[in-house]
Structures are given as structure tokens and as C-alpha cells.
Amino acid sequence: MDLMLSGKSVFVAAASKGLGKAVALEYAKEGARLTIASRNLEQLAQTRDEIKALTGVQAEIIQMDVLNNEDIRHAIRTAAGAGKGLDVLVTNAGGPQSGFFSDMEDADWTRGFELSLLSTIRLIREALPFLKSAGEGRIVNLASSSIKQPIDGLILSNVFRAGVHSLTKSLASELAGDGILINTIAPGRIGTDRITELDRKRAADQERSLEDLQMEAAKQIPLGRMGTPEEFARHVVFYGSFANTYVTGQSLLVDGGMIKGL
Structure with a gap:
């Protein structure tokens, strides 16, 4: 299947390792023009070199802390600059600290909100003018299976990842008229x-x-x-591609059937 990503400008956040790295690699395999961002510039450079060796694609790298709004603004504008534009945004961030309700102080809740939900809001807000000017666009928000079933000991993730999908659902209606499709992809136990x-x-x-x-x-x-990061990434890339023409506002669990809820 042609995902119609060749030459498309794709931005992947938190892409130096883990799921973000796997997603970036899959986009490179499809011939996308790739920009990857992460707080750790050394790891990011290593990922760029791996992508180049495996696919021949020269990804652009930008140092970005998702807790810093100015970093986000700079990264998105740099990625979309030089006439490159922006066609696809993949939001992502490391998970908030683990623990139970009784473990958390106000500062923990604030940081969890900023890391897991506010970073997604900010990335989308900065990317939207470029996605709209392209005439169509795709947004994929990475979350967690906790959007369907809370995970014991991950109270911050349970609360704020659910907020990410609520944002997805709300924006699906707002952005449809601009030709922008937005979905949430939620990993279960991925290695x-x-x-x-x-x-x-x-x-x-x-x-x-x-x-x-x-x-x-x-x-x-x-x-x-x-599951493997590669298995997860393939689903992200399909929903964040132009072969997907009619699915928006949805959540997809990539979990091997782990979550039993309807």
C-alpha cells in the first residue's frame, strides 16, 4: 500500500529513543522528509545516524524540551521553515513519574500535566498554521492504554493521557473542515x-x-x-499518513488484545 508520504514533511517529538524513535524510522522508510526532536541532543544525533544508515534519509534534528514552550515553538517553526512546510505532526513525551494518589504533591500534578497534556496542546497549537496552509494534514497523539483502563501505580499517566484523547476527540470536529485528521494511538505493553x-x-x-x-x-x-516498537510504529504511520482518508477522532490500542473493555 502506498501511504503517500514520499516527500511529505513529518515532525516527530521525543524521537531519540523508544516509541518515538521507532515511529521516526518507519516514516523514513516511507520516504518522508523527517524532523526529529528530543531533549537529549547526543541520543538524537545517534538516532539520526541510524536512520540514515538504514534508510538513506537524512533527518533534521532539533533539541527540544517538551516542558519548554519556547523550545516547542522554535522546533516547529524550524521544521516548517525554508519552504519545507509541515504535513504530519506526531506528538509524544516521556511518561510522567509513577506512583499512587497518596504519593503525589501539587508539584507532581503540575509537572505531570505539563509533560503529558500541555506539551501535546502546545505542539498542536504551534503546528496548526503550517498544517492548515498545506491544505490537509495529519496529527497522531501517542498516549497509553490507560486511556481505556487505568494502570495501577500510574495515577498521573492515567489522568493526563485520558486528557490527550479527549483533546483528540474534540479537535477532530474542529479541524475536519481544514482537511486535518487527528487520532490517538495507545500502546499497551511494548518492549x-x-x-x-x-x-x-x-x-x-x-x-x-x-x-x-x-x-x-x-x-x-x-x-x-x-509488542515491539516496530509493530507499534507501523500503526502510527498509517494513521498519520495520507492513505488514511476517513478515520479521525479515534483511539487505537496496540496492545495484543490486553485491554478487555468494549
């Missing part, structure tokens, strides 16, 4: 450093081995295993 970090913490809290905890978790997934 990233973030999942390993959370699993290691849970294993330590429960005084058990990481391997034992992960084996038990895999049994709760109908497909019997964690």
Missing part, C-alpha cells in the same frame, strides 16, 4: 526502556525477579508477549 524501568520498580516493590514479573504479565496478553 521499551520505559516498560522495563516500570517493571523493575514493581518487581523490587514485590520482592520478586524482573523475569518472573514479566512472564506473569505476558500471560495477561492474549498474544502471549509484549
Whole structure:
């Protein structure tokens, strides 16, 4: 299938590692003109070099902290500059700190909001003039399976990731007249450093081995295993492509059937 991404300008946030990196690589495979951003410039440069070696695409890199509004404004405007424009925006950010309601102070709630929800709002706000001027556009917001089923010990993510999809649903109506489709893609247990970090913490809290905890978790997934970042990324790229012409305002769980809710 032709995703009609060749030559399209794509911006992927938090793309130096994990799911963002996998998404960027898949867009490069489709021949997109790629801009990737992250707080860690060294990791970002390594990702750029990997993408170049694997696909031949020379991605542009921009240092950006999603907690800094000026960074976001600069990154989007730089990506869209020099006559390049912007056709696709993929919003993404590292997950907020883990913990339960009783663990969180006001500062934790504020930071969780800024990291998980406000960063998405700001990225979209800055990108919209360029997406509108292109005549059509695609936005994909990366979230979490917690938008459908809260995850114990991740109270901040549960609250603010749900807000991300509420934003998606609201903007789908507002942006349809501009030819812009927007969707949320939500990973379940995908094999990233973030999942390993959370699993290691849970294993330590429960005084058990990481391997034992992960084996038990895999049994709760109908497909019997964690997904790979590449599997997740392929779905992001389809919904954030111009082969997608009629799906907007939706949430897609990439979770191997883990979430049972209708």
C-alpha cells in the first residue's frame, strides 16, 4: 500500500529513543522528509545516524524540551521553515513519574500535566498554521492504554493521557473542515526502556525477579508477549499518513488484545 508520504514533511517529538524513535524510522522508510526532536541532543544525533544508515534519509534534528514552550515553538517553526512546510505532526513525551494518589504533591500534578497534556496542546497549537496552509494534514497523539483502563501505580499517566484523547476527540470536529485528521494511538505493553524501568520498580516493590514479573504479565496478553516498537510504529504511520482518508477522532490500542473493555 502506498501511504503517500514520499516527500511529505513529518515532525516527530521525543524521537531519540523508544516509541518515538521507532515511529521516526518507519516514516523514513516511507520516504518522508523527517524532523526529529528530543531533549537529549547526543541520543538524537545517534538516532539520526541510524536512520540514515538504514534508510538513506537524512533527518533534521532539533533539541527540544517538551516542558519548554519556547523550545516547542522554535522546533516547529524550524521544521516548517525554508519552504519545507509541515504535513504530519506526531506528538509524544516521556511518561510522567509513577506512583499512587497518596504519593503525589501539587508539584507532581503540575509537572505531570505539563509533560503529558500541555506539551501535546502546545505542539498542536504551534503546528496548526503550517498544517492548515498545506491544505490537509495529519496529527497522531501517542498516549497509553490507560486511556481505556487505568494502570495501577500510574495515577498521573492515567489522568493526563485520558486528557490527550479527549483533546483528540474534540479537535477532530474542529479541524475536519481544514482537511486535518487527528487520532490517538495507545500502546499497551511494548518492549521499551520505559516498560522495563516500570517493571523493575514493581518487581523490587514485590520482592520478586524482573523475569518472573514479566512472564506473569505476558500471560495477561492474549498474544502471549509484549509488542515491539516496530509493530507499534507501523500503526502510527498509517494513521498519520495520507492513505488514511476517513478515520479521525479515534483511539487505537496496540496492545495484543490486553485491554478487555468494549
